Amino acid sequence: MARDMSDIDILKMELQQLQKEVKNEREPVSKTAKELVDWVEANSAEDILLKGVPEDKNPFKEKGGCIIT
Amino acid sequence: MLRGSSAVAIDNERNKHPSDVIAAASAARARRSGRVGLATASRSTSDPHPAEMATHELHPNDTLTTLKMESENLKAKLEEERAKLHDVELHQVAEKIEALGQFVMKTRRTLKGHGNKVLCMDWCKDKRRIVSSSQDGKVIVWDAFTTNKEHAVTMPCTWVMACAYAPSGCAVACGGLDNKCSVYPLSLDKNENLAAKKKSVAMHTNYLSACSFTNSDMQILTSSGDGTCALWDVESGQLLQSFHGHGADVLCLDLAPSETGNTFVSGGCDKKANVWDMRSGQCIQSFETHESDINSVRYYPSGDAFASGSDDATCRLYDLRADREVAIYSKESIIFGASSVDFSLSGRLLFGGYNDYTINVWDVLKGNRVSILFGHENRVSTLRVSPDGTAFCSGSWDHTLRIWA
Numbered sequence: 070m071a072r073d074m075s076d077i078d079i080l081k082m083e084l085q086q087l088q089k090e091v092k093n094e095r096e097p098v099s100k101t102a103k104e105l106v107d108w109v110e111a112n113s114a115e116d117i118l119l120k121g122v123p124e125d126k127n128p129f130k131e132k133g134g135c136i137i138t
Numbered sequence: 139m140l141r142g143s144s145a146v147a148i149d150n151e152r153n154k155h156p157s158d159v160i161a162a163a164s165a166a167r168a169r170r171s172g173r174v175g176l177a178t179a180s181r182s183t184s185d186p187h188p189a190e191m192a193t194h195e196l197h198p199n200d201t202l203t204t205l206k207m208e209s210e211n212l213k214a215k216l217e218e219e220r221a222k223l224h225d226v227e228l229h230q231v232a233e234k235i236e237a238l239g240q241f242v243m244k245t246r247r248t249l250k251g252h253g254n255k256v257l258c259m260d261w262c263k264d265k266r267r268i269v270s271s272s273q274d275g276k277v278i279v280w281d282a283f284t285t286n287k288e289h290a291v292t293m294p295c296t297w298v299m300a301c302a303y304a305p306s307g308c309a310v311a312c313g314g315l316d317n318k319c320s321v322y323p324l325s326l327d328k329n330e331n332l333a334a335k336k337k338s339v340a341m342h343t344n345y346l347s348a349c350s351f352t353n354s355d356m357q358i359l360t361s362s363g364d365g366t367c368a369l370w371d372v373e374s375g376q377l378l379q380s381f382h383g384h385g386a387d388v389l390c391l392d393l394a395p396s397e398t399g400n401t402f403v404s405g406g407c408d409k410k411a412n413v414w415d416m417r418s419g420q421c422i423q424s425f426e427t428h429e430s431d432i433n434s435v436r437y438y439p440s441g442d443a444f445a446s447g448s449d450d451a452t453c454r455l456y457d458l459r460a461d462r463e464v465a466i467y468s469k470e471s472i473i474f475g476a477s478s479v480d481f482s483l484s485g486r487l488l489f490g491g492y493n494d495y496t497i498n499v500w501d502v503l504k505g506n507r508v509s510i511l512f513g514h515e516n517r518v519s520t521l522r523v524s525p526d527g528t529a530f531c532s533g534s535w536d537h538t539l540r541i542w543a
Contacts, residue, residue, distance in 0.1 A: 079385075086383065086421060087212035093423060093461055097223040101442065101460040102231040106503055108440040109486045110235065111285040116484035117528045118243070119542070128266070128283055129246040129529045129543040 141419065150247030216316045222344075228455070228464045232394040232503035238486070241499060246529065247541040249280050251287055256533035257314070258348075258520045262303045265526045269310045270539055271298035277312045280326065282524075282541050291322055291332045300348045304355040311339070311358055313346035321372055340370045346391045347389045352416075353396050359416075361388040367404050369416060381414050383421040390434045395441045396513050403444050411446050411456065425456050434478045438502075439485045445502075447476030453490050455502065467500040469507060478520050483527030491532050492516030513540055 113119055117127065124130045254274035261268055267288070271277045275296045277491035278287040295316035302311045302319075313319040319340035322332050340346065344363035351358055352369075355380065361367045367381040367388055386407035394401045400416040411432055413423040437444045438455070443464070447453045451472050455465040467488060474494035481488055481502070488500040497518060499509040516535035523530040529543035 077202060080202065080209060082383075084205060084212065086207055086424070087209060087216060090418075090420050091212060091219060093462040094243060095220065095223050096462045097225050098228070098457065098464060099226045099231070099372045099463070101457050102226060102228045102464060104459075105228065105438070105440070105443060105457065105485070106232055106235065108442075109484050109503060112439070112484035113486060115527070117485060117526075118480050118523070118530065119238075119484055120481040121242075122528075123308065127528055127543055129541055134433050 140311045152358060159476055161252060207228065208543060214440075215427055220460075223460055224462060228457075228503060229502050229505045237504065238501050238508050241392070243499070243509060243511060243542050245513045245540045246543045247282060249282070249285055249539040249541070250537070251280075251290075251525060252276060252539075253279055254537060254538045255516070255535040256537060257297065257299045258301045258312075259522060259531055259533045259539060260301055260310075261302045261522055261524050262307045263305055263329050263525055263529065264307055264471075265524050265528070266494050267303070267307065268438055268531055268539065269301050269303050269312075270533055271301035271312050271314070272518075273297050274538070277301055277310065277322070280539070282529075288450075289324055289332060293320075299343070300346050300357075300360075302349050302351055305353065306355050309355060311349050311351065313349060315342070315345050317342045317344060317346060317364075319346050319349045319358055319370070321358070337372070337375070339372050339375050340368060340465045341375075342366070342368070344387070347387065348391050350391060350393055350402075350500065352393060359391060359393065359402060361391045361404055364415050365406070367391055367402075367414065379416065379419045381412075381421070383412055383414075383424070384408050384410060392436050392444065397441065399441075399487040400523060403435045403437065405435040405446055406447075407431045411435055411444070413444075423458065424452075425463060427454060428452070430475070433475060436480050439483060445479050445481065447490050448481040449475035451475055451492075453479050453488060453500065455488075459523055465502070467498075467505065467507070471512065472498065478522075478532075480521055480530065482523060482530075489521055489523065489530055491521040491534075495534070497532060499523065511542065514538070 161444050189247050252272040254272050256272050259270040266283050268280045268282050273294045276286050277291045297315045298312050299314040309321050309323045311321045313321055318338050321337045321339055340360045342362035342364045348361045356372050358370050369379040384406040384423050388406040391404040403413050405411045409428045412421045412423045415422050428448040428450050432446050432448045434447040443457045445455050452466050452468040453476050454463050457464045474492050476490045476492050478491040488502045490498045495514045497511040498507050501508050514534040514536050518532050518534050520533040529541050531541050533539045
């Protein structure tokens, strides 16, 4: 952390960082968002919190008894 | 930028950090005396090719004002470049997929035993053990199936803000106001005094806010109130790499899923989320769209994005390849900060623990809230989904942890 740097030094550091970041390669959201969606769809079946499982298969679910919602 | 005594005053107001006067005073002293011993090697970058140094050559006569202007110009240019590729919204792309139905998620276990606020927790890879740490200085290892406590360690400090389980399951790391990260090997012998085997690994000049083992028990990544993150060798305690770039306390970090390479993301009181290259120490990307402290960051399971939770009462999703924020999860009725976020296994759900005692469940792709979970009687401070995604655990200032499924 720049606690021992002068304000000018910190700004120079920020400038160098920004100059680097401006040159980063980027892809359009239409492409990357689609890939995020595709990834979710491909993995949804195994997502137990999403799909749920029968009571007896999940180790955290109660076995028998009443659950008051 | 937060500096010096003003930072301490703001800390006290925020009430997230300890109001412990002694701690605050020593923190202030640490800040004023500056960093000790952390390498500054990462500052020197390889010289860019002259033709690439497009906009600015750094002359010794540069004044603060010209540099600031240059910085503002570059930030505007960066946003311009990012905006060019913002051709569609995530929720539009997600229109074609089915909406989520009603969720029935309940507290299945309540872990009681901490004497004060629970500040942090982590799952063991065996999907049933949990380590948690508290303001009372205790670190407890639980069996989440049975709710039994398997180990307990008393730290020499209060406010143990960070804890993590080693990948092998054989050790835990923790730290907080002691400014250190210590590793405790877990013994099968319940009578053994764990504190005797403690190994101090990391040394920061301010509180430890988060820690995480990397892919093995051999290295630990830490973040601190001193504004830095650092990578340490557990065996020798040696500093392997330090990460400079945040302008204030770093509050959280998360490692990229191992398949996607050596990066991690950190969030801080400077409202920035930074993505770092672990080997070079360089900041690769930086995002500054939150309006307040970022309390939690978590990678999307594919590694191509990450989510953040902030005191500005929103959670956000950042797409790493598009290099921009692509979703904001917020509602007018949610006015308290989000302290902790995590994804379900597929990345479809984002769980957020909030300071209003609730847990909100968000549809990551469509952007709407699908469920709100009540149960905790004080702030939710920490939340993690289990390694196989069958449940998630939340910890709270109400002294308890809850397992939800």
